[in-house]
Amino acid sequence: MSYLSKISSPTLLIDESICRNNLERMSRKAQKHGMKLIPHFKTGQSKEIGKWAREYGIKEITVSSIKMANYFSGDSWDNIHIAFPFNPLEANTLDQLASKTRISVQLVNAEVTEILCNSLKNEVGFFIEIDAGYGRTGVEVSDFGTIEAILRKAKESSTLVFKGFYIHAGHTYYEKDIPKIYEETRLALNMLKNKYRTEYPNLVTRLGDTPGCSTMDDFGDIDEMGPGNFVFYDLTQERIGSCQKKDIAVALAAPVVDINKEKKTILVHAGGVHLSKDVLNEPDGSRNFGEIVLLNDQGWIFLSEHSYVKSISQEHGIIQASDELIEKTKVGDLLGILPVHSCMTADCMKSYLSLDGQWVDHAEGN
Amino acid sequence: MSYLSKISSPTLLIDESICRNNLERMSRKAQKHGMKLIPHFKTGQSKEIGKWAREYGIKEITVSSIKMANYFSGDSWDNIHIAFPFNPLEANTLDQLASKTRISVQLVNAEVTEILCNSLKNEVGFFIEIDAGYGRTGVEVSDFGTIEAILRKAKESSTLVFKGFYIHAGHTYYEKDIPKIYEETRLALNMLKNKYRTEYPNLVTRLGDTPGCSTMDDFGDIDEMGPGNFVFYDLTQERIGSCQKKDIAVALAAPVVDINKEKKTILVHAGGVHLSKDVLNEPDGSRNFGEIVLLNDQGWIFLSEHSYVKSISQEHGIIQASDELIEKTKVGDLLGILPVHSCMTADCMKSYLSLDGQWVDHAEGN
Structure with missing residues (x-):
């Protein structure tokens, strides 16, 4: 019937074969560039699609709220990253979640870092979100004062563990020159990596926007990508040229x-x-x-x-x-x-x- | 706490006292003009707010889908009106719902009327939706061919009962001259009432848009009003001058x-x-x-x-x-x-x- x-x-309606093709194509692309693909599941928000994703070697996911992280917890992900400047009112919920699932969050100021330092009993990783031109969220790339205030504060905690730097170059949705945006993004992430890798030898850099991840073929030394929309794409992406x-x-x-x-x-x-x-x-x-x-x-x-x-x-x-x-x-x-x-x-x-x-x-x- | x-x-957040004031004010206004208030519950979509509404004499409600009608059925409403051109794929669901709740629907063409004639075992009322200038939905006010095709078709059925004419003058949201729109709406509804009242002595006329119902003080002979947004209002309504x-x-x-x-x-x-x-x-x-x-x-x-x-x-x-x-x-x-x-x-x-x-x-x- x-x-x-x-x-x-x-x-x-969902066409599973198109969705799987999108997952497979991006997974291969990440592999080709030696990058880890950590898709942003705010798009699909589905455990079933998560199962499909695991068949293409995807082991970690990104989400945009702690509620969404809760939804996916227990689904055998190696890590769930909450890619939204962390909301300090949810510090206790985060701590509970971290007792059963590996979680990382995004930090953009010292205030929230301090709140997490004081409230986390369980280990939580964190990325510092960097703004390299989009202007929505993140620490400005040249604002070393804030970056170091966050790192200094986090050092007081044994549970809050620095993972690396994250950029969502969302201006790829609005500006035509994606290669230029990516050059700036690569430069920013590489500069930060070089500056802090001595102190944090395992730090990684991550970017995550579907237009860039779909159309670019030069990711330099960036370690990880976290696009979201590519799993479905849409008319906006088609207009941009992502699909x-x-x-x-x-x-x-x-x-x-x-x-x-x-x-x-x-x-x-x-x-x-x-x-x-x-x-x-x-x-x-x-x-x-x-x-x-x-x-x-x-x-x-x-x-x-x-x-x-x-x-x-x-x-x-x-x-x-x-x-x-x-x-x-x-x-x-x-x-x-x-x-x-x-x-x-x-x-x-x-x-x-x-x-x-x-x-x-x-x-x-x- | x-x-x-x-x-x-x-x-x-909901401020119950503001919401109750809005319900009471509109209820008094309807009463003053000898009209029945049948609020559109697509705004609140809440049984609790329905309880508050009943305290101000409201006995019937409007909704925009059969799912919403289902949600409110069994909540002691005298009638639930689905103010959306009826979707014929839901004819059987409608029939089931009509076996336990008094329901009315909106019709705009003879095709759907015929489908309902052939499938309804339980009584369902219907309004013909009229377009008197908004241009979104409804039979054009001068399109007597369609109006009469619907009425003729409905006469073949003992379960589909004509209730009257309905206009949603949604252009009150975009055009400044609400009195002019209401003059046209009143003229259209009165003309239709006069034309068909001999054959349908109980037919009623209804309009339903928050800007008009909030700001106008002349509803002519219109029998019923069905605004929705007024229960909460918002910045759009404030800009229009409704609140x-x-x-x-x-x-x-x-x-x-x-x-x-x-x-x-x-x-x-x-x-x-x-x-x-x-x-x-x-x-x-x-x-x-x-x-x-x-x-x-x-x-x-x-x-x-x-x-x-x-x-x-x-x-x-x-x-x-x-x-x-x-x-x-x-x-x-x-x-x-x-x-x-x-x-x-x-x-x-x-x-x-x-x-x-x-x-x-x-x-x-x-």
């Missing part, structure tokens, strides 16, 4: 509830609570909340003419449809929507249906 | 994880998975993802200088802070964030913490 027969309301549309591993199945042949619009049950409100601004000024694909028993196929979700509200999605799509579609059909931002769509939907009709888990809650 | 002691990660900031009943409590005194930014754990990515574009070109308030044991208080979330990603929120806020805040504090779109924020968070430290329910899933 087709997976399609299980769907009567908005449902996030092709055929590499997108998830699509929202959306029920068609009305068709307006004059306006060439199709109303689907697929709104902001399903897709999130991430949007691509098209060169012609239109806004694109997702691209339409046709669903069949094997998965999804592309349309020869572009059709897209032109507007959404909480539950409604309005598709601007090509003649081809208007022709093919009737009320009661399901259409597929490739998401603009797959991490957010997966977080909205909280489960996946595989193309062989199995439900795949996603962590609950935030 | 303060509710604040229960919070270590992003948590949506004042003091009427906003929910705020996200967000842990402070880093402060940059030079840039005057504060990093909080509060991203798109908590607030949603709805945004207000400010006159000066900046983007506002939420306004900062200070939390205390009694709830939240406003700052004399404006501070706001200037950018968000999946889990990160960056606050552009006033001098006052930078001065008052330290790492490990909690700050409050008034949401841009409270319906979406509540749907992201899936629970509320009241100011007396009780958890308030929110429906799971989409």
